[in-house]
Amino acid sequence: MNNKKTIVSSVAILAVLLAAALTAYASGSEPATKAAADFSVAEAEKAKAAAELKLAEAEAAKAAAEIKVAEAKSAKAAAEVSVSKAKEASEKASQNSLYQYSTINALMQGQFDGEKTLREVAEHGDTGLGTFNGVDGELTQVNGKFYRFDNEGHFYQVDEKEKTPFVSTVNFQTDKTIEVGQIDTFEGLTKILSTEITKKNNFYAFKVHGTLNYLKVRSEPKQNKPYPTLPKVLEKQSVWEYQNVTGTLVVFYTPNYAAMLNVPGFHAHFVSDDKKIGGHVLNLKMGSGTAQIDAIDKLQVELPQSQEFHDTDLTQVNPADVHQVETDH
Numbered sequence: 001m002n003n004k005k006t007i008v009s010s011v012a013i014l015a016v017l018l019a020a021a022l023t024a025y026a027s028g029s030e031p032a033t034k035a036a037a038d039f040s041v042a043e044a045e046k047a048k049a050a051a052e053l054k055l056a057e058a059e060a061a062k063a064a065a066e067i068k069v070a071e072a073k074s075a076k077a078a079a080e081v082s083v084s085k086a087k088e089a090s091e092k093a094s095q096n097s098l099y100q101y102s103t104i105n106a107l108m109q110g111q112f113d114g115e116k117t118l119r120e121v122a123e124h125g126d127t128g129l130g131t132f133n134g135v136d137g138e139l140t141q142v143n144g145k146f147y148r149f150d151n152e153g154h155f156y157q158v159d160e161k162e163k164t165p166f167v168s169t170v171n172f173q174t175d176k177t178i179e180v181g182q183i184d185t186f187e188g189l190t191k192i193l194s195t196e197i198t199k200k201n202n203f204y205a206f207k208v209h210g211t212l213n214y215l216k217v218r219s220e221p222k223q224n225k226p227y228p229t230l231p232k233v234l235e236k237q238s239v240w241e242y243q244n245v246t247g248t249l250v251v252f253y254t255p256n257y258a259a260m261l262n263v264p265g266f267h268a269h270f271v272s273d274d275k276k277i278g279g280h281v282l283n284l285k286m287g288s289g290t291a292q293i294d295a296i297d298k299l300q301v302e303l304p305q306s307q308e309f310h311d312t313d314l315t316q317v318n319p320a321d322v323h324q325v326e327t328d329h
Contacts, residue, residue: 097298098203098252099124100168103261104322105314106304107131107166110227114165114304118146121167122160124300127205129252129269130167132158135233136222138280140250140269141169147271149278151221151238157275165304168252168262170205174292180208183286186328189249190266196293197253203296204253210289211246216328217270217279234325240279247272249281259319261301263326282328 101116112135121128121141128141137150146162149155178196183189193206218237250269254262268281303309 096171096173096294096296097124097300098168098170098205098296099300099302100262101130101164101302102166102304102309103301103314104166104263105260105317106309106312107135108230108317108322108325109312109314110229111304111306111308111312112165112223112227113306114163115306116164116167116302117160118158118162118164119160121164121169122146125169125171127172127207127250128167128169129250129267130164130169133163133165134222134224134227135165135220135230138217138219138269138278139164139167140271140278141167142248142250142271147275147278149217149219149269149280151219153219153238153240155272155276155278170294170296172205172207172292173294175295176293178291178293180210180286180289180291182288183284185285186266186268186281186283189251189284189286193251193253193266193291193293196291197295199295199297201255201257203255203258203299205294205296206249206251206253207292208249208251208289209247209292210286211244212242212270212284212286213244214283214285215242215245215270215277215281216240216283217242217277218282219279231321231325239282240277242277245272245277247277249284256319258299259322260314260317263322264319265323267326280326 099121101121102111102114112131113133121130122144126141126144128139130139130141131137132139132148137148140147140149146158146160147155148158176196180189180192183192189208193204193208197204216239218234218239220233220237223233248271250271252262252267254264254267256264258264269278270281271278
């Protein structure tokens, strides 16, 4: 505003000087008077130019200030987004909820095609078990990454674009860690873990890490439509045995009252530290290790919306049959 007043004043002075000069010239004043008038005009023009320069500087400063304001607003918006994402991540982590897509009974009856991508599954947890469409191998999720152990004995990380017909996952939260002594069978491990299940009707997740003196795992061949039942598929399962492998057992526990939803009792997959060995655990021997325990207090089940799922009688599955296909025999 001050710069604008300066320009107005300079212009007024210029007008007065010009008027005086014109008057002197018109009245035929001597050349000395005209020279003085010309000098006054020059001075006025200098004053005008200086005022215009100040105005330009002021406008440039204003533009720079507006840019800084815009940058500050942008930085504020970015910070608000970061805070929002951090809060969302914190809330997700604090929700000790088991997420499950479909049911074990649907899988048992040959419903091997799901519409749930692994990327969508990852939104609900970082530790999980399941299979892939067409039951194309055993699925294990560790530290947010998904791995397949296929029917040829190959173990590798998979793209999150892949889909699953059945999976369970949880944002693993360690409530307690225990030392695990020598174990001679998978059943021996489940007995130790059972002593830590203090909430008998809760779901549990465990991560057991150690060196296994012996490990027996399985996978199954990919199926094509029309799909058989899961027991029929597992009649042709492939089994591998290893010795002295170090890695993590991902173990889920489902109480018996939920046997129509998931594998009742303990269900375990293995991931070696070098990411070369995995699979559904049938048996093991362990010298020692540690077990992290997560008592889960929420359950979220998302059901497929296919016509096949709607039309199938899911009560026609015996829990004993589920136990049969999931254990060593």
